[in-house]
Amino acid sequence: MKIPLALLFFLFFITSYSQTTISGNVVDKDNVPVLGVNVLVLGTSVGTVTDFDGKFNLRVEQTPPFTIEISNVGYETQTVRITSVNQEVNVTMVEGTSLDEIVVSASRTPERIFESPVTVERFGLKEIRNTTAASFYAGLENLKGVDVNTSSLTFQSVNTRGFATFANTRFVQLVDGMDNSSPALNFVLGNLLGMTELDVRSIELLPGASSALYGANAFNGILFMQSKNPFDFPGISAYYKQGLTSQDAAGTNPFYDLGIRAAHKFSDKLAAKVNFAYFQGTDWHAVSEEDVLLPGRDRSHPNYDGLNIYGDEVSTNIRGVGQALVSLGRIPAGAENLLPNASVSRTGYLEPALTDYNAESIKLDAAIHYRPFADDLEISYVGKAGWGSTIYQGLNRYALKDFFLQQHKIEVQNANFFVRGYITDEDAGDSYDTRFTAININRTWKSDQQWFGEYAGAFITSTLQGAGTEQAHAIARQTADTGRLEPGSTEFQNAFNEVTTDPDLATGSQFKDASQLRHADANYNFTHLTEDIAEIQVGGSYRQYRLNSFGTIFTDYDGPISYSEYGIYTQLQKKLLEERLKLTGSIRYDKSELFEGNFSPRLSLAYTAGVSRSHNFRASVQTGFRYPTTQDLFIGLDAGRAILVGSAEANLDRYVRTFPLSGAGAAVTGSPTATITGRAAYENSFSLNSVQSGAPQAADVDIVKPEQVTAYEVGYRGRAGRFIVDLNAYYNGYKDFISNETVLVPLYGTVGDNAQSLLALQQGDFKAFQTYTNSPADVKSFGGSIGITTKVFGNYDLDGNYTYAEQDFDQSSAPDFRTAFNTPKHKVKFSFGNTEVYENLGFNINYRWSDAYFWQATFADGKVPSFSVFDAQVNYKLPSINSMLKLGATNLGGKEYYTAYGTGLIGQQYYLSLTFNNF
Structure with a gap:
């Protein structure tokens, strides 16, 4: 019994x-x-x-x-x-309050944002639901200290504390721990191919240097996006959003946005999820005709170069053309003197003739999570794929067509550690360069030699017939353009199709890319073993690049270029004085096979004051660094205005080009052509500024090395009555600041040693090269921000913040050097709303004002005027069907603006969305 x-x-x-x-x-x-x-x-x-x-x-x-x-x-x-x-x-x-929110990014361990040792911003589920922007990602621009630069409707670039371009190589974005950047083109993909709105759990942003914990390139800031775990967020949710975009140049166009998330917890051991999102709309048209060489000139100028007009970058000295015609016996000697000693450009095409402005994004991801012991030990696989079409502004304006990126990650983690490995693989699809599309459509119809020859001949003829200079230029252009391919014609479309499927930039504009990034990292937190001593963490990472552009971007003509880097780090954190004082120290060592190793330490302290512990003061000092990008090292690209050659030692002799010489140059060298390598840009060139000033001097350009920053920051977070205050101030000092310097390479002669190189300048026998180097000048930046949050009128949320940013750089100390600070000195943002004005009814209003600033980038330099923007949304919960209805609008004032020089003006967006069961 x-x-x-x-x-x-x-x-x-x-x-x-x-x-x-x-x-x-x-x-x-x-x-x-x-x-x-x-x-x-x-x-x-x-x-x-x-x-x-x-x-x-x-x-x-x-x-x-x-x-x-x-x-x-x-x-x-x-x-x-x-x-x-x-x-x-x-x-x-x-x-x-916001002070109670938990963040992980600041110290790689969960802690209240109130106690974070460095500045951190958070964008959680509540903020995502209440954002006034048409997408949650665009809503980040309302955070304190954040700049969101808009290249196009579906491509936005987040940055903090200046020195930004759309590539934004000083800022890192991690999606579930994976670097969301293009391995080849280097730009952060934003949310073009990122996370679906329904699956976002939280977003954290660290402005400023973060290299001590996150390694190279976490230099100006880092953005963390975390998705929802299917164990914690099971169920099916979906949304549908439809609206209109309105822009003077593009008119009014519809857009559609939909998504679905399905997650299921099969047991305490197994869960899975899948996400799908689709967006389709019409991009902002870029139609500026401002002359980038001399703003204010109209299209009648012989050497006109319009901002969003392409093909007119091809120009030459028309008297030199006349001299060539004399040597060929096509015009009598002396006739060349009737031509002005000035440059003339070919006639270009406006951007809308070169792209359909289709903005599209398809995102699909799936994940399997397994907990073998039904506890916190979890093994997961995540697969992500995205297709997109958009406009990306980098060196030129690129039409990304069916751009494809996939990522695959395997991770093992629990509360104390994680080990993950992932691969990023990209395919440029049918993408092409709009500038070279225009240049080579022109050349497909008529070669540069023929066009300029016809121009010179017509100018001489009309001058001999009594025409004035201005009239002669007009007649000459009309003559040379006779029979030009017109947009919309069958002939133009045939030439367009031919050029955009040809990857040779001498004749086409397609760029090919199948590059990869392979990454592994791990972290172990020993706190459960050492909590009586200190919180101790150790970790490391390994990364390998495999560049494969088939010679269209990089000098990988004979096969992919591979190189790797690794890093290790440790952090100690200790609380003292009845846990009021928190000391944090960390240090990281990184090594690339192309450069010497680099240490990045960080030391911070945070002190909680007051009887109720409602005031926290913090201070930190840290160093950061970033490696030169893949393009800084291995690019080899004739971009039209200049030839770009990366400065990795192995790259300098791999770029080889042959150029035609003038008659005088042929007489000096005994050959009609000259062969130049990329090394000449660094070792045998004139500085651009000295040539423009009339006193040519040898350029002093070293090959690029890692950039470093030392960052000092102080801050305060706390509650004062009904107000929550968060403020910070920082000062950054840069060493070996990476940027570009344009130099002029003579096609014969040795710079500084003989007169041949000066003759080459006089005869136009030179080429402009863009080099990648470090500034010998001191570059510094400083600024700060303050945010105040409170409740008014009972239960209404009122938030306001102000950001100040400034750089300290003496341009006269390095005339050819451009820092590309690219951020306004002053920014002001306000938010006002209530999630429950009446039962189930809520609203939110956002206001942003940005000061004017000057934008510097490889595409073009120019002023960005100040702008003010109002966004608003009203939402209504439908409890009976577990849904929320939202009606929203952006840029309600209607005044179009832009955040970067050369992009399309940003108009208005109006949308209506229905979200079902999004917990």
Whole structure:
């Protein structure tokens, strides 16, 4: 009898153990249900979330007593003791503040944002739901200290603390720990091919240097996007958004945006999810005709070069053409003197003739999460793929057509460690360069030699017939352009198709790319073993680049270029003085196979003051560095205005080009052509500034090396009555600042040693090269920001922030050097709203003002005027169908603006969206 009784007792125990059920209802102080609240069995990974009515039901394989934790962003975390197998729990959430939000990025460990040792901004579920922007990613521009530069409707670049371009190689974006940047083109992909709106759990942003923990290129800041784990966020959710874009140049056009997320928790061990999103619209048209060589000139000028007109970059000295015609016997000697000693450009095409402005994004990802022991040890696989079409502004304006990027990641983690590895693989699809499209459509129709020859002949003829200079130029252009391919014609379309499918930039404009990035990193937190001593973490990473542009971007003519880098780091954190003082020290060592190793230390302290511990003061000093980008090192590209040659030692002799010489040059060298390597740009060139000033001097250009920064920061976070205040100030000092310097390479002669090189300048026998180097001048930047949050009129949220940014650089110390600071000195932002004005009804209004600033980039330099923008949205919850309806508009004032010189003006967006079951 003992055995059967024991078995019966055991079966009864198992039955009771597996049937503990907890149900509950979660409301706020106004008795309004709170959706999306996390309910977790303390000490395990077992949990659920509340539904739209604030209800939850949790079945656990654990006998009472035990404790559950109830938490949500914006509320204080509560715990409830479970003492019976069928307990009902009713919880009233107590509203917290932004200071109570938990962040991970600042120290690689969970901590209240209030206690973070460095400045950090957070954009959570509440902010995503209430954003006024047409997408959650665009909503980041309302954060304190953040710049969002818009290249096109679907391509936006986030930056902090200046020195930004659309490539933005000083800023890192991580999506679930994966670097979301193009391995070849170097630009951060923003959300073109990133995360779907329904799957975003939180976004954290660290402005300033973060190299001590995150390595090279986490230099000006780092953006973390975390997705929802299917164990914690199961269910099906979806949204549909439709609206209009309005722009003077493009007119009014519809856009469509939809997404679906499906996640299922099969058991306490297995869960999975899949996400899909699709966007389609019409991009902002770029139609500026401003002359980039001399603003204010109109298109009648012989050497006109329009900002968004391409093909007119091809120009030559027309008297030199006349001299060539004399040497060929086509015009009599002396006739060349009737031609002005000035440059003339070919007639270009406006950008809308060269792209369809289709903005499209398709995102698909799937993940499997496995917890073998039903605890916090988790093994996961994530696969992401994205296709997109947009306009990217870099060296030129690129039409990215069917650009494809895929990422695959395997990760093992628990509360104390993670190990992950991932691969990023890209394919440029049918992408092409709009500038070279125009240049080579012109050349397909008529060669440069023929066009300029006809121009010179017609100018001489009309001059001999009594025409004035201006009239002669007009007649000459009309003559040379006779029969020119017109947009919309069959002949133009045929030439367009031919050019955009040809990867040779001498005749085509397609760029090919199949580059890869392979990355692995790991971190272990020893705190559970060393908590009596200090919180100790160690970690490291390894990365390999495999550049494969088939010779269209890089000098990889004979096969892919590969190189690697690695880093290791450690961090110690200790609390003292009754846990009021938190000291954090970290150091990282990084090594690239192309450069010497580099150490990046960081030291910070944070002190919590006040009887109620409501004031936190922080200070930090850290160094950061960034390696030269793949393009800085290995590019080999004739971009029209200049030839770009990367300065890796192995790259200098790999770029080889042959150029035709003038008659005088041929007489000096005894050959009609000259062969030049990329090395000449660094070792045998004139500085551009000295030539323009009339006193040519040898350029002093060294090959590029890593850039370094030392960053000092102080800050304060705290509560003062009804106000929450967050402020910071920083000072950055840069060493070996990486930028570009344009030099002129003579096609014969030795710079500084003989007169032949000067003759080459006089005869036009030279080529402009863009080099990649470091500034010998001191570059510094400083600034700060302050944000204030409060409640007004009872329960209305009011937020305001101000940001100041300035650089300290003496241009006269390095006349040819451009820092590309590219950020306004002053920015002001306000937000006003209420999530519950009336039952289920909420709204939000955002205002942004930006000071004017000067934009410097390889595409073009120019002034960005100041602008003011109002965005607004109103939303209504539909509890009966677990949905939310939102009506929104951006740029309500209607005045079009731009954030970078050369892009299309940003107009208005109006949208209506319905979101279902998004917890």
